[in-house]
Amino acid sequence: MSLAERMLRIDRRIIFLVIGLCTLLPLLFPVGLPIKISSEVRGVYDYIENLPEGSVFLLSLDFDPASKPELYPQAIAILRHAFKKNLRVVAMTLWVSGTGLADQILSQTAKEAGKENGKDYVFLGWSPGGSAVILNMGQDLYNAFPADYGGKATKGLPVLAGVQNLRDVTYAVSLGAGNPGVEAWYVFGKDKYKFELGGGCTGVIAPGLYPLLRSGQINGLIGGLRGAAEYETLIGQKGKAVAGMDAQSATHLAIIVLVAICNLFYFSLRRQQRRHDGLGS
Structure with missing residues (x-):
């Protein structure tokens, strides 16, 4: 033979x-192969990079464990960047099935950065209503979330000083695996309350969100594991996305x-x- x-x-x-x-x-x-940075990922990075210290940054973790391989690294990278810039981080989720994961991501990253709950960041958790929660927050954040995920009253928290509703948010990013997600935050949030919005999503959803990006309805988009790896490269902290x-x-x-x-x-x-x-x- x-x-x-x-x-x-x-x-x-x-x-x-x-x-x-x-x-x-x-x-x-991990070898750390060279990764070319796309303009859509740089759009989110540049906006956060140029925010003044103390700005209110809203991060909506709109996914559950099924999308963890792609969106978990995105969330970690963005939070590391936000904490490094000393932004006031207000985190939440529109997915009840992702509440525990979102809390874990925020707690882990905050501990790593030495940030204090209630002072430097707050996790509002989940509130029933889906997209209606966004409208409620636009009217009165404290009506939508009278207490944070740990049960502490949100009114009076130092991290929320001067924040009454979504009009007081400097920048918001939704990391979405479906609906409600990035589109809901544009339709019910940015379009009505006029804050700047960025997005992140799984690779399979990204093509459907490019019209929002091209029209300027969102200022940047982190797509899938590749997008997370690009963001890790930009902040100089290569992690699971680059290894992936x-x-x-x-x-x-x-x-x-x-x-x-x-x-x-x-x-x-x-x-x-x-x-x-x-x-x-």
Whole structure:
């Protein structure tokens, strides 16, 4: 049996092992491959970067654990940036199934940055009503959220000093995995109460939000794991998103190489067969 025949009959488990290693190793030992920064991701970064210290930054974590691989790194990167700029962070979620995850993300990042709950940031949690919550916040934030996620009264919190409703928000970002999400925040929030809005979403949703971006209805968009990796690169803190992109790139490269090798051996075997048939005749 020739080398080409042996390679074409290789045990598929070996191929699975190669793909598995190409995925796992970059996650454990990130290489940090160069990542080109897109204008849509830079739009969110630049706006936060230019906000004065003490500005009110609203982050709506509108996703649940099913979208964690893509939106968790986005949330971590944005919060790190906001805390580094000493912004007053007001976080919430429109998804009841994502409340625990949102609280975990905010608590973890705040602890890392040495920020104090109630003074530097607040997690409002979830309130029933979906998109109607945005309208309620536009009228009176304290009516929509009389207490934070921990049960402490929101009125009187230092982080909310001077904030009465959404008109007092300097910048808002919705990280959405569906509805309600970025579109709801534009329709019921920015369009009515005139604050600036950025967005983040899963990769599959991103194409549907580009019309909002191109029309200027949102000033930036972080799309999927790639967008999260770009944001991590911009803030100079490479994390899970950059490692994930390394793994994705390595896996794609392995598949391309395997396809090329298999085709090479296939055509080599065909030449051998034609040569053998020619000698036989």
